[in-house]
Amino acid sequence: MAKRYPRQKGVALITALLITATATVAAVAMASRQQLDIRRTANLGDTGQAYLFALGVEEWGRQILIRDRQDNHTDTLGEDWATVLPPLTVEGAVVAGRIEDLQGRYNLNNLVKDGAVSKPDLQRFQRLLRALDIDERLATAVADWIDPDVDPGFPDGAEDNDYLAQEPAYRTANAAMASPSELLRVKGFTSEIYRALAPYVFTFPQRTPINVNTATAPVLMALVEGMSRAEAEQLIEARGDKGVNSIEAFMKQAALKNQQQSIADISLASSVFLVSARVRYEHGRLRLYSLLSRSADAKTQVVMRAQGDW
Numbered sequence: 001m002a003k004r005y006p007r008q009k010g011v012a013l014i015t016a017l018l019i020t021a022t023a024t025v026a027a028v029a030m031a032s033r034q035q036l037d038i039r040r041t042a043n044l045g046d047t048g049q050a051y052l053f054a055l056g057v058e059e060w061g062r063q064i065l066i067r068d069r070q071d072n073h074t075d076t077l078g079e080d081w082a083t084v085l086p087p088l089t090v091e092g093a094v095v096a097g098r099i100e101d102l103q104g105r106y107n108l109n110n111l112v113k114d115g116a117v118s119k120p121d122l123q124r125f126q127r128l129l130r131a132l133d134i135d136e137r138l139a140t141a142v143a144d145w146i147d148p149d150v151d152p153g154f155p156d157g158a159e160d161n162d163y164l165a166q167e168p169a170y171r172t173a174n175a176a177m178a179s180p181s182e183l184l185r186v187k188g189f190t191s192e193i194y195r196a197l198a199p200y201v202f203t204f205p206q207r208t209p210i211n212v213n214t215a216t217a218p219v220l221m222a223l224v225e226g227m228s229r230a231e232a233e234q235l236i237e238a239r240g241d242k243g244v245n246s247i248e249a250f251m252k253q254a255a256l257k258n259q260q261q262s263i264a265d266i267s268l269a270s271s272v273f274l275v276s277a278r279v280r281y282e283h284g285r286l287r288l289y290s291l292l293s294r295s296a297d298a299k300t301q302v303v304m305r306a307q308g309d310w
Contacts, residue, residue, distance in 0.1 A: 046284030050093065054277040054288035057097040060085070061275035062292060062300045064099060069298035074268045075101055076213045078241030081273070093281040102202040102291075103270035104214035106222065108183075109176045110207050110265070111143040117153060120264065128222035131229070132196055141187045148174050158187035177203040179306070202272070204291075204303075209267040212250050213243030223263050224256065231255035243268065271295065 064081045075081075085097040106128055110121045122143055126136040137156040144157040150172075152159045160171045163185075173182065180201050183189050200218055210219060217232040234255045244250045251262060275290040288307055294300040 046282040047286060048284075050279040050281040050284035050286040051288070053090065053093045053095050053279045053281060054286050056090075057085070057095055057277035057279070058275050058288065058290040058302065058305075061097065061099045061273070061290070062302075065273060065292060065294050065300050066298045069294060069296075069300075074213065074243060074245065075103075075211060075270045076239075076241060076243030078243070082214075087278075093279055095277065095279050097275060097277045100274045100276070101211060101214040101270045102204070102272045102274050103208050103211040103267070104216060104219065105200050105202045106210065106219055107208045108142065108180065108201050108203050109146060109205065111139075112146045112148075112176070113207065115148055117143045117147050123225075124222050127225065128200060128218060129197070131218040131221040132200065134193055134197060135188070138186070138188045138193070141189075142183065145172050145182070145186050146174070146176060150174070162187050176205050178304075179203055202274070204272050204293075207265075208272055209265040211268065211270045212247075212266050213239060213268055214270065223266065224259055227255065 061081075068075070068079055068081050072079075081099045082101075085095075087094050087096040106125060108125075111117060111125060113121065122139055125139045125142070129136040129139055140153040140156040141158040144153050144159055150159050151157075152162070158172070163170050163172060170185070173185075177183075180198055180203055181194075182203075183194050183197065183201075184191070200216060210223065212220065212223075212235070217229055217236060220232040220235055221227045221229060232255070235250075235253055238244075238253050238255075239250075244253075245268070247262070247266065247268065250256070250266070250268075251259065271294050273292045273294065275292060277286075277288040277290070279286045279288070286307065288305060290305050291303040292300055293303050
């Protein structure tokens with residue numbers, strides 16, 4: 001019978017310890033992975049539930065807008081739709097929401113009309129950029145991004161040749177913008193410029209007038225060449241929360257006393273709104289943005305949805 005020497009006993013002990021340690025590490029890793037998978041699954045379920053609550057906020061906004069159009073035919077900041085829905089606890093979730101009249105902003109797709117750049121709309125956009133202390137030369141590049149041709153606008157336009165040299169290379173859309181975030185692809189735009197401009201613009205496939213009852217000061221300044229911020233603030237103060245009841249009344253404001261012609265593409269009512277929903281449910285967090293279109297007979301439908309930043 002062979003004798004077991006101390007060296008062999010030591011090797012056997014080390015091997016046993018190695019096997020035990022490996023098994024322990026594997027067991028801990030499996031348990032940790034299982035806990036992670038359980039938490040991930042729970043988070044997905046919570047986020048899915050939060051999305052359903054967000055759709056409830058969207059429907060709340062839709063019903064408010066339907067009722068509003070049935071009750072009146074103007075849109076002002078003193079109406080029910082303009083009231084922010086504060087955080088509310090609903091069946092274990094915390095929900096909040098608001099409705100914003102997008103026609104208080106400038107529709108970037110207005111830059112192109114009947115397949116060509118609209119000079120009056122281009123000039124209006126340039127005035128908006130100036131009001132925000134942004135280089136107005138960027139307006140031509142935005143128009144080129146949308147218009148269907150491949151000829152750069154003079155002198156500051158940008159078409160395929162400008163973008164094919166980028167890394168990675170890409171082409172102009174040559175189509176209506178689907179989201180204001182497309183501006184980040186346009187020549188000359190930076191994240192800082194986009195953040196400064198984003199609260200004052202939106203995108204919608206059809207042309208839309210600016211609602212003078214809800215427009216902000218920079219957007220009002222874009223309506224007329226030479227309007228100062230002080231004059232735009234006067235218009236906002238004069239309209240108040242109730243707004244003006246006719247275009248004629250708007251044109252008679254002191255800030256417009258030197259305006260000889262009627263201002264084109266303005267209105268007192270709106271058809272495009274943004275419903276923003278914020279929901280917290282257990283471990284789920286969600287922000288949902290719903291673009292709604294409302295017809296003159298109060299029919300309201302969802303045009304698109306987006307999660308995260310609008």
